[in-house]
Amino acid sequence: MAEYTAYFNGEWVPFGEVKISPLDRGFEVGDVVFDVARTFNGKSFRMKEHLDRLYRSLKYVRLDPGLSQEEFSDISEEALERNEPLREEVGDYTVRQFVTRGPGAWTHDAGPPAVCVMVTPISFKRFASHYNDGAPSVIARTRSFSTESLDPKVKHYSRMNFNLAELEAHDVDPNAWPILTDIDGNLTEGTGYNMFLVTDGVIRTPGDRSILQGVSRGMVFDLADQLNMPIVEEDLQPYDLYTADEAFFSGTSPCVLPVTSADKRDIGDGNPGPITQQLLAAWSERVGIDIVGQALRHGG
Numbered sequence: 001m002a003e004y005t006a007y008f009n010g011e012w013v014p015f016g017e018v019k020i021s022p023l024d025r026g027f028e029v030g031d032v033v034f035d036v037a038r039t040f041n042g043k044s045f046r047m048k049e050h051l052d053r054l055y056r057s058l059k060y061v062r063l064d065p066g067l068s069q070e071e072f073s074d075i076s077e078e079a080l081e082r083n084e085p086l087r088e089e090v091g092d093y094t095v096r097q098f099v100t101r102g103p104g105a106w107t108h109d110a111g112p113p114a115v116c117v118m119v120t121p122i123s124f125k126r127f128a129s130h131y132n133d134g135a136p137s138v139i140a141r142t143r144s145f146s147t148e149s150l151d152p153k154v155k156h157y158s159r160m161n162f163n164l165a166e167l168e169a170h171d172v173d174p175n176a177w178p179i180l181t182d183i184d185g186n187l188t189e190g191t192g193y194n195m196f197l198v199t200d201g202v203i204r205t206p207g208d209r210s211i212l213q214g215v216s217r218g219m220v221f222d223l224a225d226q227l228n229m230p231i232v233e234e235d236l237q238p239y240d241l242y243t244a245d246e247a248f249f250s251g252t253s254p255c256v257l258p259v260t261s262a263d264k265r266d267i268g269d270g271n272p273g274p275i276t277q278q279l280l281a282a283w284s285e286r287v288g289i290d291i292v293g294q295a296l297r298h299g300g
């Protein structure tokens, strides 16, 4: 892999020099928040929304990065500029910001935080084939965090439930993408993506009580509005997924990804649905790039 340049604790360093101490609470106890944006043709997409969410996460967990949101934004854009000469070969980038609590015996006296902004190529291989075939999904047994234990609106690295959900989905189907439910059995989200169903022409998605407020999810709402497609937030159960006409995930790298089966049952006719395709096309138009074509070129 090419040597990308990262921002780490006030300095610009080669990616390989980003090293977190094993005594940092970010590593020790998952005491770290983060965010991830992507580029289209090298230009960052909705950076402000991503950094707004990062600063909400920081505030909620009471972590001070020692940088203003504006400084974080400037550093993120500079990270992209510094790595721009290496971009063409890989298509586009993700830009990730993370802040750990730093070393300390107790949360309240830990520090200083480790602050990083890093740029990596989008892993198109992970999802490219699913634009045409649709991703298989599996409803995992392991649940999402409840708002009472760890609010899912915070974007953090304490993700062991997600890891277990991925293993459970893989047990059922090696290619499956997990969907988690909350403690009441309502569908919530996946391990890096929000979920949507389409039933009788209406786009349906869980409300934001038990999910991360995805920036791509917000974009789906904007595009649905632009295309005059009805869209609602409501509690959804596995029944709704099994009987939907279409389903799709939204997430920063794939944008919109068709989902064509759940627990090995076909969703609709088992092919990516027309509303899913229209949303993808409208998104491509908005950012001036053929999202599917690019993914297939770099990860097909």
Ligand SMILES: Cc1ncc(COP(=O)(O)O)c(C=O)c1O
Pocket (backbone or CB within 6 Å): 036, 189, 190, 191, 192, 193, 194, 211, 212, 213, 214, 215, 216, 217, 250, 251, 252, 253
């Ligand atoms: C748990 C979870 N849900 C949803 C998403 C999708 O959010 P976004 O659209 O901002 O990438 C992510 C992104 O990583 C996530 O980690």
